[in-house]
Amino acid sequence: MTTPTEPTAPAAPTAPAEPTAPAVPTESAAPAVQAPPPLSLxxxxxxxxxxxxDAVALLWHERAVTYRELAETAERERLRLHTLDLAxxxxxxxxxAKSPEQIALVLACLIERRPFLLPSPQLAPALLAALFAQAGARHLLTPRGQGAPALPTLARPAPVPTLAAGTSFLLTTSGSTDLPKIVPLAQAAVDRFTAWAHDTFDLGPGRVVANYAPLNFDLCLLDVWATLAAGGTVLLIDPAHALNARHLLAQLTRHRPHVLQAVPLAYALLAQAAATQAAGPTTELDSVEHAAFTGDAIDARTLAALPALLPNAALYNIYGCTETNDSFLHRLDRLDATAALPVPIGTPLPGVRTLLAAPDGTPVTGPGHGELYVSTPFQAAGYLDRSRDAGRFTTQPGGAGPGRRxxxxxxxxxxxxxxxxxxTGRADFQVKVRGVAVNTAEVERVLLAHPEVREAAVAAAPDPLTGKRLHAAVQRAAGSALNSLTLREHLARxxxxxxxxERLAIHDTPLPKTATGKVDRKAVLPTA
Incomplete structure (x- = not known):
């Protein structure tokens, strides 16, 4: 790999130095993020x-929406809220559903200090109905002139949980066939996050930030909401075209964003489109100064393509969960062919505390393996349904710390x-096959290391003899003749x-996705 060119103007933020002897728990050396910005979002x-x-707030296809236009639409939606019998x-x-009108509707709720549940519109109608019922949301709103989805009528839980004062966003965890968890975020936590994002990525007037993620993703807290709070311009990528590599590259080339945050899939698509247009006038996204990948592990092939694709960008790996928001930031100052994968998740953000816990719950000191625990200034106090907190929101492992959540x-x-x-993987991805511990995430990593594999998913099915049987599916590169025999030889090495x-399916089309856009591992398993 080559070394990426450092951004020229403005200078990228300097990542905190990597700790040499981390304490347990560890905390960023920077001062804690305690106070929200002078103005809330x-x-x-x-x-x-x-x-x-007259400044441009949103770019949507070839349409520019000014701050005046967006505010006027938000005000009309705010007045509509007043016509409802809301307690x-x-x-x-x-x-x-991502659109300028939908963003105005969210802004109306924020201005009115009205909590709102923001789930994926791709969820099954029964799941959407169950989520709205659980939250006690009697009114389902879509922008003026747009029809609301038809949902089944479900009995509301009794009693409906009471939201804490100051709650704004109600986000949801992934969930594909199961009911996602609802994650309430306090406006103060959101404001602390937008302040961090503003300072870290130099958001503000005249800056364009590309938004690839669907509007229900927590990534939008940076791409959309922190950018609007800072007075910048959001380039909205239409989810209907998010997997169209040529469209994605064309939008970024035309609108020249300064900041790009996206899942590794988006960068893989950009690299693919740039490679096929190498004879064109330019295949570089030289306007990008900060490029962050997040949400999944990036593969070596995509990572190697980024310095040429983004010649002026500082590259970052961001780690976080919906429940906690971003927790770690790692800046890749040098890339070379011997760089270890997966890329480090880096150092904690200001005010973030983190520790590793051994299987018996005791903290791991120094080098070693464990399960990751975090506590951030941006996190939720718990799920809306507190009965689902067990095993997730907890006190410090080992009971050695104060009453911090x-x-x-x-x-x-x-x-x-x-x-x-x-x-290194997920605790729930650890399975036993013939008595041997296997991490399915590691199997996926090896599959993705094959130069002709574009996507991979591995899942485990119960087996009375071996404990678990592994099933895998891959999407091979366009024009590839990759077969299961060749791929098995690669895995065996x-x-x-x-x-x-045991089962290996090869496809020429993209693998099925969950409602949040990730590869659906459950779809790998046989239906019968």
Missing amino acids: PDAFTAHARTRP PGEPVGLPA WFRTGDLAVRDEHGRLHL NLPRAAVP
Whole structure:
């Protein structure tokens, strides 16, 4: 790999030095993020609309929406809220179909201090209905002129949980066939996060930030909401075209964003589109100064393509959960062919505390493996349904710490001799095959290392003899003749025999996705 060119102007933020002897728990050396910015997100947006009304707030396809236009639409939606018979603190339901009008509807709720549930519109109608019922959202709102989805009528739980004062966003965890968990975020926590994002990625007037993630993703707290709070411009990528590599590259080339945050899949698509247009006038995204990948592990092939694709960008790996928001930031100052994968998740953000816990719950000191726990200034106090907190929101493992609230991530990590953390898989991805412990995430990593594999998913099915049977599916590259025999040989060279999947399906089309856009591992399993 080559070394990425450092951004020229403005200078990228300097990542904190990697700790050499991390304490347990560890905490960023920077001062804790305690106070929200002088203005909260809704007040900051309103101020920009008043003082800079003609500045562009949103770019949507070829349409530019000014702060004045967005504020006027939000005000009309705010007045509509007043026509509803809403009790104080009662949330409304907003299926998160991305559009300028939907963003105005969210802003109306923020300005009105009205909590809102923002689930994926791709969830099954029964799941959406169950989520709205659980939150006590009697009113499902869509932008004016747009029809609301037809949902089945479900009995509401009794009693409906009471939201804490100051709650704004109600996000949801992934969930594909199961009911997602509802994650309430206090506006003060959101404001602390937007302040961090503003300072770290130099958000503000004149800056364009690309938003790839669907509107229900917590990634939008940076891409959309922190950008609008800072007075910048959000380039909205339409989810209907998010997997169209040429469209994605064309949007970024045309609108020249300064900041890009996306899942590794988006960067893989950009690299693919750039490679096929190498003979064109330019295949570089030279406007990007900060490029962050998050939400999943990046593969070596995509990582190697980034310095050429983003010649002026500082590259970052961001780690976080919906429940805690971003927790770690790692800046890749040098890339070379010997760089270890997975990429380190880096150092804690200001005010974030973190620790590794051994299987018996005791903290791991120094180098070693364990499950990752975090506590952030941006996190939820717990799920809306507190009965689902068990095993996730907890006190410090080992009982040695104060009464601070911790989140058990379920992610397994290793701390190296330099104090850097690397994710190694999920606790719930650990299975036994013929008595051998196998991490299905590691099998996926090896599959993705094959140069002709574009996507991979591995799942385990119960087996009365072997304990678990592994099933895998991959999408091969366009024009590839990759077959299961060749791929099994690749796996056998890099994995123990028990970790080679029993069933291996090869596809020429993208693998099925969950409602949140990740590969649906459950779809790998046989239906009968």
